[in-house]
Amino acid sequence: MKKTLTALAAGAALTLGSLTAQATTLRMAYDSDPVTLDIQEQLSGATLQLSHMTFDPLVRWTKDLQFEPRLAESWERIDENTMRFKLRQGVHFHSGNTLTATDVAWTFERLKNSPDFKAIFAPFSGIKVIDDYTFELITAEPYPLVLNAATYLFPMDHAFYSGKDESGHPKSEIVKHGNSYASTHLSGTGPYTVTERQQGVRVEFQRFDDYWDKSSPGNVDKIILTPIKENATRVSALLSGGVDYIAPVPPTDLERIRRDDNSELVTMSGTRIIMMQMNQQRVEAFKDRRVRQAIAYAVNQEGIAAKIMKGFATPAAQLSPEGYLGHNPDLKPRYDLEKAKALMAEAGYADGFTITMMAPNNRYVNDAKIAQAVAAMLARINIKVDLKTLPKAQYWPEFDNRSADIMMIGWHSDTEDSTNFYEFLTMCPDTATGSGQYNSGQYCNPDIDREVRATNTETDVDKRAAMLKDIEQKLYDDAAFIPLHWQDLAWASRKGVEIEPVINVMNFPYLGDLVIKE
Amino acid sequence: MIAFLVQRISHALLVMFVISLISFAIQDSLGDPLREMVGQSVSQEERDALREELGLNDPFLVQYWRFATHALQGDLGDSYFYKEPALSVISQHLPATLELVICAALIIILLSIPIGVYAAIKPRSPLSKAFMGVSIVGISIPVFLTAIVLIQLFSIGVTVHWFPQETGWGAWLNDFFSTDGGMPSYGRGESLVHLFGSWDTNFLTLNGLNHLILPAISLASIMLPLFIRLIRAEMLEVLQSDYIRFARAKGLPMGRVYFLHALKNTMLPVITVGGVQIGTMVAYTILTETVFQWPGMGLMFLEAITRSDIPLIVAYLMVVGVIFVVTNTLVDLIYGLVNPTVKLTGKK
Numbered sequence: 085m086k087k088t089l090t091a092l093a094a095g096a097a098l099t100l101g102s103l104t105a106q107a108t109t110l111r112m113a114y115d116s117d118p119v120t121l122d123i124q125e126q127l128s129g130a131t132l133q134l135s136h137m138t139f140d141p142l143v144r145w146t147k148d149l150q151f152e153p154r155l156a157e158s159w160e161r162i163d164e165n166t167m168r169f170k171l172r173q174g175v176h177f178h179s180g181n182t183l184t185a186t187d188v189a190w191t192f193e194r195l196k197n198s199p200d201f202k203a204i205f206a207p208f209s210g211i212k213v214i215d216d217y218t219f220e221l222i223t224a225e226p227y228p229l230v231l232n233a234a235t236y237l238f239p240m241d242h243a244f245y246s247g248k249d250e251s252g253h254p255k256s257e258i259v260k261h262g263n264s265y266a267s268t269h270l271s272g273t274g275p276y277t278v279t280e281r282q283q284g285v286r287v288e289f290q291r292f293d294d295y296w297d298k299s300s301p302g303n304v305d306k307i308i309l310t311p312i313k314e315n316a317t318r319v320s321a322l323l324s325g326g327v328d329y330i331a332p333v334p335p336t337d338l339e340r341i342r343r344d345d346n347s348e349l350v351t352m353s354g355t356r357i358i359m360m361q362m363n364q365q366r367v368e369a370f371k372d373r374r375v376r377q378a379i380a381y382a383v384n385q386e387g388i389a390a391k392i393m394k395g396f397a398t399p400a401a402q403l404s405p406e407g408y409l410g411h412n413p414d415l416k417p418r419y420d421l422e423k424a425k426a427l428m429a430e431a432g433y434a435d436g437f438t439i440t441m442m443a444p445n446n447r448y449v450n451d452a453k454i455a456q457a458v459a460a461m462l463a464r465i466n467i468k469v470d471l472k473t474l475p476k477a478q479y480w481p482e483f484d485n486r487s488a489d490i491m492m493i494g495w496h497s498d499t500e501d502s503t504n505f506y507e508f509l510t511m512c513p514d515t516a517t518g519s520g521q522y523n524s525g526q527y528c529n530p531d532i533d534r535e536v537r538a539t540n541t542e543t544d545v546d547k548r549a550a551m552l553k554d555i556e557q558k559l560y561d562d563a564a565f566i567p568l569h570w571q572d573l574a575w576a577s578r579k580g581v582e583i584e585p586v587i588n589v590m591n592f593p594y595l596g597d598l599v600i601k602e
Numbered sequence: 603m604i605a606f607l608v609q610r611i612s613h614a615l616l617v618m619f620v621i622s623l624i625s626f627a628i629q630d631s632l633g634d635p636l637r638e639m640v641g642q643s644v645s646q647e648e649r650d651a652l653r654e655e656l657g658l659n660d661p662f663l664v665q666y667w668r669f670a671t672h673a674l675q676g677d678l679g680d681s682y683f684y685k686e687p688a689l690s691v692i693s694q695h696l697p698a699t700l701e702l703v704i705c706a707a708l709i710i711i712l713l714s715i716p717i718g719v720y721a722a723i724k725p726r727s728p729l730s731k732a733f734m735g736v737s738i739v740g741i742s743i744p745v746f747l748t749a750i751v752l753i754q755l756f757s758i759g760v761t762v763h764w765f766p767q768e769t770g771w772g773a774w775l776n777d778f779f780s781t782d783g784g785m786p787s788y789g790r791g792e793s794l795v796h797l798f799g800s801w802d803t804n805f806l807t808l809n810g811l812n813h814l815i816l817p818a819i820s821l822a823s824i825m826l827p828l829f830i831r832l833i834r835a836e837m838l839e840v841l842q843s844d845y846i847r848f849a850r851a852k853g854l855p856m857g858r859v860y861f862l863h864a865l866k867n868t869m870l871p872v873i874t875v876g877g878v879q880i881g882t883m884v885a886y887t888i889l890t891e892t893v894f895q896w897p898g899m900g901l902m903f904l905e906a907i908t909r910s911d912i913p914l915i916v917a918y919l920m921v922v923g924v925i926f927v928v929t930n931t932l933v934d935l936i937y938g939l940v941n942p943t944v945k946l947t948g949k950k
Contacts, residue, residue: 477633
């Protein structure tokens with residue numbers, strides 16, 4: 085009976101000449117699945133991917149890193165510290181409730197209390213609701229990154245998350261270990277609702293009938309997400325037709341997918357910088373700028389990107405990738421072995437010295453191999469490296485303890501802005517303010533720090549860009565750290581699944597707009 | 603009998619105690635579970651607060667005491683990642699692993715006994731030699747390689763152009779060596795049938811069975827050669843013994859001699875080894891499950907390690923310890939049934 089019905093439905097669809105009448109399903113495999121349905125519990129890639137499927141932000145990034153209005157229709161800066169937003173009307177949550185400015189205010193307050201997200205919203209002093217569809221975000225000081233933060237504001241259904249659950253806990257609670265109402269229930273404004281979820285096995289999404297964005301070209305009715313951690317298995321699942329779309333694609337399999345007639349590969353230069361930090365507290369020689377420069381001249385970024393990363397990386401000489409405000413186009417990788425040797429001799433270390441180095445071996449693409457290559461490059465200027473690579477679970481505690489003279493770290497700026505890099509990676513470590521939290525090199529230059537702080541209150545875009553570029557230049561001249569490359573990103577799909585228009589460098593595909601052609 | 607069981611249960615408790623102590627002692631070197639719980643830009647203060655909340659700052663003995671008192675009430679703690687009691691997480695993953703092991707065990711039993719016996723009865727036949735040769739190769743290929751080759755051949759498919767396509771025989775040979783693919787390469791599939799509790803089975807639908815085939819063959823490929831060789835060696839030895847010669851001299855039909863008298867004694871050591879190996883298979887399906895993204899205990903354990911999900915790691919190790927004790931006990935009991943002359947320790 086079921087079969088006849090399907091046949092009838094298919095026949096009807098054909099006679100109407102419309103393919104959208106049939107349910108279009110996307111089966112996809114990522115390397116992980118969301119840990120929780122509470123989008124404010126953990127700031128991670130998987131959470132943001134879920135957020136963009138089930139919620140909508142006030143504004144979102146376009147492919148070329150511009151802002152696109154979503155739930156906020158328009159915005160204007162009223163004064164130095166205030167940005168006024170107009171909220172879109174007629175937007176409904178999955179529960180049926182209508183979105184108003186009260187929901188935004190409620191969401192904002194919750195973000196301010198979320199351990200993971202509060203840092204992004206720290207510059208904001210409050211939110212003021214003017215009427216149902218108007219509100220103002222107020223900062224303590226003039227703040228240039230209001231819209232960057234607004235990409236993290238996914239209004240939640242305040243009526244749905246209010247009150248108490250069966251066990252008497254408030255539904256709005258954010259619990260990092262253990263279950264909460266919000267970690268298992270979800271009501272957003274996004275294109276999909278979660279219909280079934282089995283942690284670590286599968287998540288099923290269904291298109292939300294009442295989705296506000298009627299102009300979205302997206303035609304996918306159902307999405308089945310299977311987490312497949314093992315790279316080879318994920319690729320096999322695509323090649324065998326078991327899934328329609330996978331991410332990430334391991335660099336070793338790029339060629340294989342490119343050669344496959346039924347698959348399509350999309351790659352993009354990424355924004356995660358991989359770098360080495362030289363610990364000045366542990367090694368006296370690293371206090372000498374000439375030694376740091378010598379190391380900077382000895383490391384061949386282009387060689388690493390070409391040989392070890394097989395071209396799947398963009399060699400870096402600074403922190404800010406292209407497209408960021410602070411990207412300084414004058415800074416180029418400076419590999420020059422003779423100069424490196426000369427600088428070592430000048431600093432009085434012609435005979436070199438011995439240091440320790442640590443790197444993870446399962447966190448970044450080819451991390452252990454990159455560390456080995458850097459160690460070999462340093463050997464050529466007589467710096468003997470005692471290298472140890474560890475699984476990430478064991479690496480991070482070592483990193484926190486600053487256990488080696490040179491340590492590797494990769495960093496992606498949560499705000500998609502250059503200042504975030506400096507705040508976490510190059511500012512003088514200070515536990516009181518939290519700056520320099522990941523500066524395992526203990527590099528400290530108060531002049532640069534002052535400039536970094538100034539960029540946080542400069543709202544003139546051109547002036548700010550000039551400041552950021554200047555900081556990059558100074559860090560480069562000072563050889564504060566050794567930048568290696570920005571890791572590239574790759575996605576792959578079966579032909580007909582048009583992922584290219586919906587993916588972006590932040591790696592949260594806007595699957596609501598995904599089109600599948602049969 | 604009862605004394606024997608009591609002794610074994612006390613063994614199990616001792617094993618669990620030792621395992622829990624060891625896994626607790628090494629938890630610091632398993633990594634920092636907080637890393638997987640918080641984002642990169644969370645401040646040190648927040649981390650410290652969460653660490654305090656989880657009780658990770660307490661001295662070892664305090665932590666262990668808290669764990670032990672809960673464990674005695676059947677609570678092995680909550681998994682950090684799944685946010686559920688570790689034991690219930692394990693019980694959700696156990697059926698997938700058990701089905702995989704059962705299926706692999708069936709393949710092993712159905713193939714190893716006839717092949718082993720044949721190779722012992724006709725040691726010089728070319729077929730026996732072929733079996734022995736293949737089994738040597740089988741023993742030496744690691745399971746993940748078998749798995750990847752199986753996926754390439756039967757899931758993705760291979761088109762061969764070794765022979766001239768324009769000739770009839772070339773086209774036929776190319777076709778013969780090419781495979782279509784199409785077998786599922788990951789997971790348990792969509793059409794599971796619910797049995798009871800957390801047990802959904804693959805066995806009741808065609809689609810479910812399809813998903814089982816490749817992982818089960820991969821898993822069986824490690825043990826199968828071992829059992830063929832074991833059965834052959836044992837059988838050869840039994841065939842030399844006096845009672846077999848008497849049986850033959852008495853003029854019994856050869857079928858009866860081989861399959862009734864000889865096989866029974868051949869199976870004695872095989873049962874011992876087999877019991878232990880089944881325990882090993884349940885515990886160490888890690889590789890097979892990882893390659894096939896089979897949502898069983900092995901995959902769960904591997905991911906728990908990468909996430910430093912300590913309560914789940916400890917609980918898993920203890921459960922595996924129990925599985926070993928239980929299978930060994932069962933083997934001893936069955937052994938007693940097959941060979942009544944064996945006395946169980948503790949049995950008066």
